[in-house]
Structure formats: C-alpha cells, structure tokens
Amino acid sequence: MKDIKSEKVVLSLELVEFEKAKDTWNMSEEEKVEFGVERKEIGSDLFKKGRTTLALERYKKVIDLFNYTDNFKEENKAKAKDLKKVCELNLAACHLKVKDYSAAKKSCTTVLKDERQNVKALFRRAQADVALKNFMDAMADLKQCIDIDPQNKAARALYKEAQVGQKGEDKKSKGLFAKMCGGLGKGPIPPPGKDKSMAEDDEDMDDDEDEEAMEGEEGKADGAVVDEKKDKADE
Secondary structure, eight states: OTTOOOSOOOOOOOOOOOOOOOOGGGSOHHHHHHHHHHHHHHHHHHHHTTOHHHHHHHHHHHHHHTSOOTTSOHHHHHHHHHHHHHHHHHHHHHHHHTTOHHHHHHHHHHHHHHOTTOHHHHHHHHHHHHHTTOHHHHHHHHHHHHHHOTTOHHHHHHHHHHHHHHHHHHHHHHHHHHHHHHTTTSSOOOOTTOOHHHHHHHHHHHHHHHHHHHHHHHHHHHHHHHHHHHHHHHO
16 A cells, blocks of 8 residues: 555445434433533534534534423433533634634523623623624623633733724724714705705895895885875875
8 A cells, every 4th residue: 555656545435334323302311411421522522623613513413402401300400501501612612713703602692691600601702792893792791701710811811902992993983973073064955856056056046036026025115105195196
C-alpha cells in the first residue's frame, strides 16, 4: 500500500451485520438517561473536532428526548433535566459557531427560565446580542455575569466591547436626528399631491386673487358713495 501513488483512492466496504438500535419510545427511563449521556458525549467530541453541525444534531436529539419527563422518577427526572440543560448550553455554543445568533439566544433563554443566574447562559446570550447589535441587552446580561462572578475576565472584556458598540450606535442616532432637525422650517410644506414649486405658485395666485378682491370691494364702495351723492342731489 505504501507504493501506491494516486490523488484519489476508492475503497469498497461490505456491511456484514447490522443491528437496529432500540427506538427511544420503547426505552425505559434508565435507558433514556443512559442514551442521553452517550449522545451528549458524542456531541461534545464532535464539537471539539470542529464538526459543529453534527454536534448540533446530537444535542438536539437529547433535548427532544427529554421534552416530557413529568412521569419520570425523581432521580431520573433530575438527571434528565440536568442533561437537557447541558445540551441546551452546548447547542447555544454550536449556534454561535455557525452564526445563528437568534437560535443561540433562544437556547440560553430556555436555560435561564429555570436558572436565572446561570453564568454560561447569560454570557452566551450576551455574545449573541453583541453580534446582533443588541448592546443594551448584552450589557444587562454581562453585568449579571460580573455580579455573580467578579473574576470573569471574558465577561468584562465583552462588556467593554458592548459599551463601544452602543456608543457607536448612539453617535449614528445623534447624527441622524441632527439631519432631521436641520431639515425642519426650510420652505413651505406642500399639500398632499403637490410639490414645493406648485405650492409657491398657489401662494402667488392667492395673493393676486386677494388684491383683485380688495380692488373690487373698493370699487363697490366708491360706487355706493357716488349713488348716495346723486340721491341727495335729486332730493
């Protein structure tokens, strides 16, 4: 085999024996927990090797497996709940890797519903929010992280990044607001369906009409005075 020199090698494999795995709905509680642990470990190994999409699918499998555990024994229920939490957090890490930030936020929020002070969930949700430019939300989560774990250097570094991002957004908003205000009070506002030039023409026409109307009224007034003098003369 060492002497073979080729850019492409094709190997043929023959499946000699196949044993179908047991369906999850036919498993006992203990078997489901054991299966979940195995899937989680396989997912973690895949994640370490950079095979993020495959790892993501393994974590989803475990989460789906433990969507309903109300009828589990207390011991198995606790194990299943913990496994689901770990897989949600790992799923968030996978989503961050593939830049699906909304999905990452969703996984973290699911964990935080039960554990409001879970540092990993807070930090990963903040990472997603920074990527989505939700800097205020990110800073709120990171502040909690730092309150819980004051030595968390990663949270402190990300908090500074979020602050810089928010300042940039504030500067953009301020510039936009200044432009909007600068455009106010410049020229008449045309009525709907008319542009500025038409509005100016209308104003000129209105002025002329007013002058004509005034001249007409003055003419009527002069005529009335003449008639009055005539009537007096006739008397």
